[in-house]
Amino acid sequence: MTPVPSVEERQGREIAHYRSVAAQDTEAILGWQSPAGRARADRRGRLFVGRGRIASGARVLELGCGTGEFTRRVAPSGARVVALDLSGDLLVKARAKLDGAARFVRGNAHVLPFADASFDVVYGCSILHHLDVGVALREVRRVLRPGGRLVFSEPNLVNPQVLLMFKIAALKFHYGGSPDEMAFTRRAIRRVLGAIGFSRFSVTHFDFVHPAIPGALLPVVEPLLERLERVPFVRALSGSMLIHAER
Template sequence: MAILEERGCAAGYQRMFRSVIDEVQLRPGEAILDVGCGTGVLDRWLARHTADANRIVAVDANGYLLREAKAFARQEGLAERIAFHEGRAEALPFPDASFDVALSVTVLEEGDAERMLAELPRVARPGGRVAAIVRAVDMPGWINLPLRRDLKVKAEFPFPGAGVAAGGCADASLYRRFCAAGLSRVSMWPYLAAFEDGPRARIIERGMRTRLAGTELEEWAQAMAHAEADGTFFVCQPFHCAVGTKR
């Protein structure tokens, strides 16, 4: 849970989410559904960003995370602005055409992406927007360390399929899937979200380091020491983003 909160509060992650919200072209009065809200960290950001101009509904299948999401919202004075519901992304507990915007962030990786991408447009109104962000296991990460090129490329190489469900989507097939879902005016782009020193950055750095051995690890440690000393250490995690309009 702490990792979800730390990731969602990271400036680089919020910039990525903001890029999607900007593409959605959210208008006052529109109703928003966040599918797979987790701790609600992005919903709280959205509530502050919209300044009470939009109804926000958040759904998650994990009851524990929902309880924590409600508690965080209460602590930040946002309990009245976000409605939390329990439900599965593959079978959303809402009627057809209930929302102006239906979005999911790093959720399509965790289940049946085809069913999820049928549900998101189903609950969107005609002219409503559907948006998704997924991790990009088909793209390399990036780390700001003074390393020789071959070592850097080796460490940054992606981990194909890591942590992705059998029917999940965590690659550029997101773009094809959005077009196949019958959405119009589909916008598609990759994004490198930057994480400075913190738990999330350390997780990514450790994952990259597992590729190395022997003198490579020594070179890595020296590069880390230099970057930490001069304040230039950060890592980037790749994502795919898509926004489309329901016909």
């Protein structure tokens, strides 16, 4: 039986993996550079601001900011954004892209370097499944003020492509995945949120848009795919989940 890697070993592998990713065309590898990829990122940015009720002057923390793709979509709200990532290599790119728009911090999401009740909102895209989710969300709850909100977008393990990508190592490598990351289901994350003490939370299936859809087809295809999010049973196969909770 293969031994389970320690948290420290996993973090070391994450740092090494994203050092390699940072040395390449990062956004292309992660799927955010194509026309459909940019549309998906734009929608997530709007959801973070809207569901988080992020307004000018709000104290906001982004977990797993990477190269700042979502930081730059939230910063125009006027919020005071602190963007955290474990990878110093990705943060170099983020600072170059967004100098002055946010405060970038290298840190560990399992032990956040912030005082209790420091933030009004914590958000992030595709970061929780890289972490020990329970440990990370306890830290998120700690740094949120009473009434504060979290908003995360995460891959949905029930989606057929996501399932294959996370179960087949070659596919995970092809799509830029790190060795130890693992997506989860709606039921699993709801169970964690309840156990940690979030009394008000929701997990919504969304996003059937694939990054490979040609840009010329997006105006026609995107509205049709959004309708699938409202179809019972079908929506459970969406590519992503939007996680929202209040402290």
